[in-house]
Amino acid sequence: xxxxxxxxxxxxxxxxxxxxxxxxxxxxxxxxxxxxxxxxxxxxxxxxxxxxxxxxxxxxxxxxxxxxxxxxxxxxxxxxxxxxxxxxxxxxxxxxxxxxxxxxxxxxxxxxxxxxxxxxxxxxxxxxxxxxxxxxxxxxxxxxxxxxxxxxxxxxxxxxxxxxxxxxxxxxxxxxxxxxxxxxxxxxxxxxxxxxxxxxxxxxxxxxxxxxxxxxxxxxxxxxxxxxxxxxxxxxxxxxxxxxxxxxxxxxxxxxxxxxxxxxxxxxxxxxxxxxx
Numbered sequence: 001x002x003x004x005x006x007x008x009x010x011x012x013x014x015x016x017x018x019x020x021x022x023x024x025x026x027x028x029x030x031x032x033x034x035x036x037x038x039x040x041x042x043x044x045x046x047x048x049x050x051x052x053x054x055x056x057x058x059x060x061x062x063x064x065x066x067x068x069x070x071x072x073x074x075x076x077x078x079x080x081x082x083x084x085x086x087x088x089x090x091x092x093x094x095x096x097x098x099x100x101x102x103x104x105x106x107x108x109x110x111x112x113x114x115x116x117x118x119x120x121x122x123x124x125x126x127x128x129x130x131x132x133x134x135x136x137x138x139x140x141x142x143x144x145x146x147x148x149x150x151x152x153x154x155x156x157x158x159x160x161x162x163x164x165x166x167x168x169x170x171x172x173x174x175x176x177x178x179x180x181x182x183x184x185x186x187x188x189x190x191x192x193x194x195x196x197x198x199x200x201x202x203x204x205x206x207x208x209x210x211x212x213x214x215x216x217x218x219x220x221x222x223x224x225x226x227x228x229x230x231x232x233x234x235x236x237x238x239x240x241x242x243x244x245x246x247x248x249x250x251x252x253x254x255x256x257x258x259x260x261x262x263x264x265x266x267x268x269x270x271x272x273x274x275x276x277x
Contacts, residue, residue, distance in 0.1 A: 008060035012070035021123035114221035
């Protein structure tokens with residue numbers, strides 16, 4: 001199904017400063033975002049109650065409510081989230097992707113639904129997570145799906161964007177989701193090559209663009225993400241590897257569990273570093 005928007009953002013005015021940075025970053029990536037600031041002319045003269053109901057029920061692939069104590073008290077955000085909940089019930093697919101500034105709970109949003117905790121997450125880092133999510137098709141919510149593992153580790157590779165500018169180098173994003181119904185403490189990811197140089201197949205990234213204090217405690221459904229900068233001067237290293245070599249992230253828990261991410265071709269890393277800005 002084709003949607004007019006990849007994501008529709010719902011938020012309280014008090015949280016606009018954060019949301020504005022997320023929306024601007026997504027727009028720079030080419031993500032189709034419903035954000036009121038981008039729609040000023042189109043909204044002029046419309047019956048907003050009817051129009052917003054249509055947007056949050058029909059027009060977006062995902063709805064992201066930025067939940068906070070302010071969000072719960074606002075008339076318009078309550079109108080938007082009711083429309084979004086109606087869509088989620090009708091479609092029975094992942095649609096509402098909650099993001100939280102605090103521990104506020106909303107009627108109709110089950111506490112078992114996975115959410116992103118924004119308290120220690122920069123807007124740019126959250127935009128990276130959304131970018132990864134919008135590239136996937138909706139599927140059954142975690143609480144309704146049969147799970148064969150207890151954590152999801154996703155490795156993403158993107159261009160490095162600062163504001164509206166594409167910068168040299170690239171970014172690895174490692175997202176960790178706890179799918180165990182009990183909390184887990186996760187260690188920092190390690191990076192492993194399918195075929196290294198000599199006996200060495202581990203890769204270490206010195207520059208992190210997000211601050212996460214590992215080991216980190218994640219409750220059921222909680223997600224954390226960490227961004228690693230791929231230095232442009234590392235090109236010589238990547239070019240020494242065969243083009244079919246892959247890299248993956250490996251994450252361990254304090255209980256000794258090990259979880260692996262998807263793999264990414266080294267040739268894709270070289271392509272991003274060499275891309276014309």
